[in-house]
Amino acid sequence: MKTDMKRRVFLKGSMAAGAVAVAAGAGLLAPQSVLAAWNKGAFEAKKVDEAVKAAMGAAETAASDAIKIKAPDIAENGAVVPITVSTSMAAESIAILASNNPVPMTSTYMLSNGSEGFISTRIKMGKTGDVIAVVKAGGKLHSARKSVKVTIGGCGG
Amino acid sequence: MAKSTIKARAKSKGGVATIKCLVTHKMEIGNRKDKKTGKMIEPHFIQNITVDVNGKAAVAGEWSGAISKNPYLSCKVKANPGDAVKISWSDNKGKSDSKEVKVK
Secondary structure, rough: OHHHHHHHHHHHHHHHHHHHHHHHHHHHHHOHHHHHHOHHHHHHOHHHHHHHHHHHOOOOOOOOOEEEEEEOOEEOOOOEEEEEEEEEEEOEEEEEEOOOOOOEEEEEEEEOOOOEEEEEHHHHHHHOOOEEEEEOOOOEEEEEEEEEEEEEOOOOO | OOOOOOEEEEEOOOOOOEEEEEEEEOOOOOEEEEOOOOOOOOOOOOEEEEEEEEEEEEEEEOOOOEEOOOOOOEEEEEEEOOOOEEEEEEEOOOOEEEEEOOOO
């Protein structure tokens, strides 16, 4: 009788511990993008579609003329490629990708409090490819791309 | 205190301020090898950069190592002359810096 009780207590205890472990595991496995400030998934995706999906929630984008990408046609130095993305749409967020980089996602920007759809920065490009700008406006994704020829790569040494 | 890593300027015209900032940071992507030792150089780059206007978030950027060394960022936010614009960044090694400038 006594040992039986002990066994029961032991079983209960291990079951409870198991439940805790499962909960903790679920917490760790939940999309880190939601929990962490930095969207790891988007910056580790090796393909443009995956990166856009991780960053913006969907992979489908509609090409739009309302997005303008200002970038050089030929970038002599891939380590510094000036990119300006501007849009007349009420943008909620903007992502800038370089299609042929090992990791296409270069950066994302959340715009709030009436900030205009305008971002200018400088990115690295590994080789010739398209610069893609994805703009989220009105819950939909719009994109534009521009081909940039890179003569000296900026990724890797 | 060390010199700020951020250089920033904000100029307003008709209620929209253009912010330009430069950050001194090496932005190491993490896939390069040190030519002397043959070892990989570990990644070290800015992950988050934010622009706040009068304490409210305006632009929140997430960067990868694919942003150029000594990064530049320009954006347009709603702000009038005299407003306070705060730019802050933090990198993957937990370092951070911030700077506040007045909109001209």
